[in-house]
Amino acid sequence: MLFYRYKDVIEEGDIVMVYIGRQQMKLVNVTLGEVINTRYGHFEHDKMVGKKYGDQMVGAKGYGFIYLLHPTPELWTVSLPHRTQIVYTPDSSYVIQRLNIGPGSRVIEAGTGSASFTHSFARTLGDQGKLFTYEFHEVRCNEARKELERHGLLAVNTTITHRDVCQDGFEIQGEDIRGDAVFLDLPAPWTAIPHLKHVISKEMATGICCFSPCIEQVDKTVAALQEEGWTDIEMVEVMGRRWEARKDMVRDISDVVKRLKDIQARKTQGIEGRRVVKLQSETATPEPNVSYDSGNKRPASTEEDQQKQSESESKEVSPSQQPPSKFQNLGKGFNPFGKGIRVREGDESYAWTQVTKIESDVKSHTSYLTFARNIPTKKQPEENV
Numbered sequence: 001m002l003f004y005r006y007k008d009v010i011e012e013g014d015i016v017m018v019y020i021g022r023q024q025m026k027l028v029n030v031t032l033g034e035v036i037n038t039r040y041g042h043f044e045h046d047k048m049v050g051k052k053y054g055d056q057m058v059g060a061k062g063y064g065f066i067y068l069l070h071p072t073p074e075l076w077t078v079s080l081p082h083r084t085q086i087v088y089t090p091d092s093s094y095v096i097q098r099l100n101i102g103p104g105s106r107v108i109e110a111g112t113g114s115a116s117f118t119h120s121f122a123r124t125l126g127d128q129g130k131l132f133t134y135e136f137h138e139v140r141c142n143e144a145r146k147e148l149e150r151h152g153l154l155a156v157n158t159t160i161t162h163r164d165v166c167q168d169g170f171e172i173q174g175e176d177i178r179g180d181a182v183f184l185d186l187p188a189p190w191t192a193i194p195h196l197k198h199v200i201s202k203e204m205a206t207g208i209c210c211f212s213p214c215i216e217q218v219d220k221t222v223a224a225l226q227e228e229g230w231t232d233i234e235m236v237e238v239m240g241r242r243w244e245a246r247k248d249m250v251r252d253i254s255d256v257v258k259r260l261k262d263i264q265a266r267k268t269q270g271i272e273g274r275r276v277v278k279l280q281s282e283t284a285t286p287e288p289n290v291s292y293d294s295g296n297k298r299p300a301s302t303e304e305d306q307q308k309q310s311e312s313e314s315k316e317v318s319p320s321q322q323p324p325s326k327f328q329n330l331g332k333g334f335n336p337f338g339k340g341i342r343v344r345e346g347d348e349s350y351a352w353t354q355v356t357k358i359e360s361d362v363k364s365h366t367s368y369l370t371f372a373r374n375i376p377t378k379k380q381p382e383e384n385v
């Protein structure tokens with residue numbers, strides 16, 4: 001089962017996440033004789049056998065390439081067919097660590113939806129754990145079941161049940177569920193919470209997380225949790241931010257002096273350049289006036305045109321009339337040392353320090369996460385009471 005067990009070399013029957021392009025990934029079961037067709041060419045499954053996960057594979061005609069990636073819940077989340085809104089990795093990873101879910105945990109999830117989070121749970125629980133996932137929409141439930149089957153999860157640790165948990169609860173005939181973690185991604189989790197007492201662990205603390213997009217839903221969820229005796233109730237939201245790491249040039253006082261001198265030199269250059277241009281326009285000989293063009297009866301050149309022409313000609317300065325080279329503009333843009341050049345980030349001739357900056361596009365939250373814990377009350381033996 002490749003979604004939670006890693007291997008190096010691809011064999012027939014394995015699952016491969018085919019990376020076709022930045023926006024396009026496709027999960028394939030390696031089947032001899034089959035071919036993937038992409039706009040970059042076609043790729044034979046037979047040639048995948050024996051390659052390593054992570055390898056690049058060239059198209060059958062010798063052009064175009066794809067990457068053969070190991071399937072993971074994270075890659076599945078960004079490539080799965082959406083049937084519903086889904087939980088993304090920033091939230092799922094936080095929920096899993098916050099509910100202390102690990103190998104051997106017993107998790108209750110509703111609804112399954114597009115089974116994005118289901119894959120992350122299943123990978124984390126390993127073959128000693130158990131995941132009970134519920135979905136009341138029949139078509140979605142069947143689609144999810146087929147996927148979980150294909151990805152080998154049903155065989156290892158996952159049970160999917162077609163059920164309205166708000167109405168009919170979570171119990172499954174013949175199963176002792178004993179959940180130690182609960183995740184509810186439902187429109188009305190407060191109606192499902194009262195059913196949980198029949199299926200959560202009586203031996204150990206159970207953590208719950210309810211995933212709701214609106215604060216009004218959070219209000220009702222908190223009220224239901226309190227009513228049912230859950231404690232440590234806390235609502236959080238996860239804000240994903242990408243950080244950019246880069247180098248910043250280290251400058252000292254002598255650099256500042258150089259920079260000021262450079263600014264002064266450029267100012268002088270400007271004044272000198274303008275003086276030369278003015279001098280030329282004063283000494284230029286004006287062209288004689290031209291009257292009408294005989295063909296189209298419009299002036300070939302007006303006085304105004306001539307004025308413009310003489311100005312532009314006067315700007316074409318002969319080499320002998322150009323400002324001295326030390327006054328010529330040697331470059332534009334950021335110029336930290338007044339050398340008239342751009343300095344490439346990390347150029348080894350200068351000193352640099354490592355800095356980080358937040359990218360401007362901040363990926364914000366998708367839902368509020370309400371956490372709580374249920375601590376089982378141990379019954380005292382009659383005689384001790």
Ligand SMILES: C[S@@+](CC[C@H](N)C(=O)[O-])C[C@H]1O[C@@H](n2cnc3c(N)ncnc32)[C@H](O)[C@@H]1O
Pocket residue numbers: 084085086087088110111112113114115116117118134135136137140163164165166167185186187
């Ligand atoms: C937002 S989706 C869940 C997405 C899922 N967490 C994922 O990551 O792919 C919510 C799902 O809950 C299901 N649902 C809503 N009410 C339900 C109920 N009472 N019992 C079971 N499933 C329910 C919906 O059909 C829907 O598929």
